[in-house]
Amino acid sequence: MKLNILFFSLIFFISCEQKVDYYIGENSRFASNQLSDAIKNKQQFNSLKPLITDEETAVKVAEPILFKIYGQEKIKEERPYEINKVNNYWIINGTMENSELGTLKFGGTFNIIIDSNNGEVIQVTHGK
Known part of the structure; x- marks a missing residue:
């Protein structure tokens, strides 16, 4: 037993x-x-299409990625961001202020492209 x-x-x-x-x-x-x-x-x-429907959400997706790659301080210096939606993609660029003219300009800033349907990062770059 x-x-x-x-x-x-x-x-x-x-x-x-x-x-x-x-x-x-x-x-x-x-x-x-x-x-x-x-x-x-x-x-x-995949019934949540598009997943990223507005600029605020696009930035919330982009910033942690950019912070990890380039550093939080550097990316925050490139505010305000230039945010565009073309077809189903969010294109977000950093900007630099030209202190002499008081205008915004591009160059030496980040660029990130995100698919709004699934959040896939298509491209991340940073100019010099």
Whole structure:
């Protein structure tokens, strides 16, 4: 009887351990299956088009990326941003103020292009 309880306890423990491995961890099969299904059924589940619908959201997507690449202080110095939506893409450029003329000019500033449908960054550059 004790041997049966020990045997079933061992089987239960092993089966539970495998389930945890399936759902948790970097190499989780559950996560891999979710990714595979999402890629196969991409069109079916992307009902939030366009995802980025306004300038404020576009900036909220762009700034953390730009801050990480070029530094927060440098990017904030390039405000106000020039923001345009062309077709389904947000084109955001930094600006520089010409202190002598009191006008804004481009050059030596960042440029980021983001797909409004899915948030994909198409291009990130910074001039000199």
